[in-house]
Amino acid sequence: MDTSSPSLRVGVVGYGHLGQYLVDRLLKDGPGLGLVLGFVWNRNSEKLRGLVPAELILEDLSSFANRRCDVIVEVCHPQIVREFGVHFLSRCHFMVGSPSALSDLDLNQKLQQASVQSGRTIYVPSGALWGGQDIQRLNDGGALKAVFVRMSKHPSCYRLRGDVLADWQEGEGKRVLFRGSVAELCPLAPNNVNTMAAAAVAAGTLSFAGVQGEIVSDTELKDYHVVEVEVTGSDGFSVHTVRRNPAKRGAVTGSATYQSFWNSLLICKGHGGRVYLC
Known part of the structure; x- marks a missing residue:
């Protein structure tokens, strides 16, 4: 990768097993791939103490815009997609780790409208889906x-x-x-x-x-x-x-899905205002 290219700032929402994996990979391998961890949010922020650098812990998710991320990755619960999806898209690309939320037709439509209006991409990771x-x-x-x-x-x-x-x-x-x-x-x-x-x-x-x-x-x-x-x-x-x-x-989540999510994240660099399966 061209080291002179700007880094992609990534916010991670959720710190379960998958969130922990992505945070660890971002801290370890991210810089060499042009990825920088912008913040980590978890419903219980105490779970992050001692595991995530203090300056990267986001206490209040509604203040996510202050971290100026290029993409936010949700890996916790569909409710976050419902509550914050449109807001995320107003500021950055959004990788939806809980795409079951998109089964809500009204929410799906609102997210797609927000994507078109902002020109930012809704990424849906393939996860365990083959083909x-x-x-x-x-x-x-x-x-x-x-x-x-x-x-x-x-x-x-x-x-x-x-x-x-x-x-x-x-x-x-x-x-x-x-x-x-x-x-x-x-x-x-x-x-x-x-x-x-x-x-x-x-x-x-x-x-x-x-x-x-x-x-x-x-x-x-x-x-x-x-x-x-x-x-x-x-x-x-x-x-x-x-x-x-x-x-x-x-x-x-099966173990092979962790690597699949990481590979999906590497693709999230902007594909216009649309839904993109990665």
Whole structure:
């Protein structure tokens, strides 16, 4: 990289496992890649003490503009996208780590309008989605007919609303928790179906309501998550991929997704006022 080129200032919103990974990479590898950590915000700022340089801790997220970042990365919860997404886009590019929030049609429209008006980009990381850009190309070419995504995980890895999995027991095997549109799935499992949400973004003509998904609890999956994607195009075209993503028991995010997010962040340098799958 040309060391004379200006550095990209990055704000990280959220300090869970994924946020910690991105902050560590930014501090360690960022300068050599033209990336500078502008701030880190976490709902509980005490969690940052001793782990993040004091001058980089942002106590009040509403004052994010004072840090003059070029891109803000959200890796915590869809609620942050709802509360701050439009505000972020008024100042910088925005990488949405919780794209399940985009299943809200009104919010989605407001974010896209803010993106067009500001000329700044809404980045959606592909995460655990394999072949997302291929889906997008098929969609843009008018040849995409259907997308189905199945996510299978150990029951301890799910963070679902309600008591859908309250009675799970070891050794019970597979249990289909829900099958339907991604628009219906996102509110049920906002922290677990971001891969499906990324697929819905790629398949824009189908929308969240048109992309179908299924979440499966499987007590045999103690070391990895499984993501299956079935894509149907015109003239009999079809693709079926199966991705096994190593993951510890209880982990919401598979380990390979961490590197995927980092690779996505390296792309966030401005692609105009639009939604961009990275």
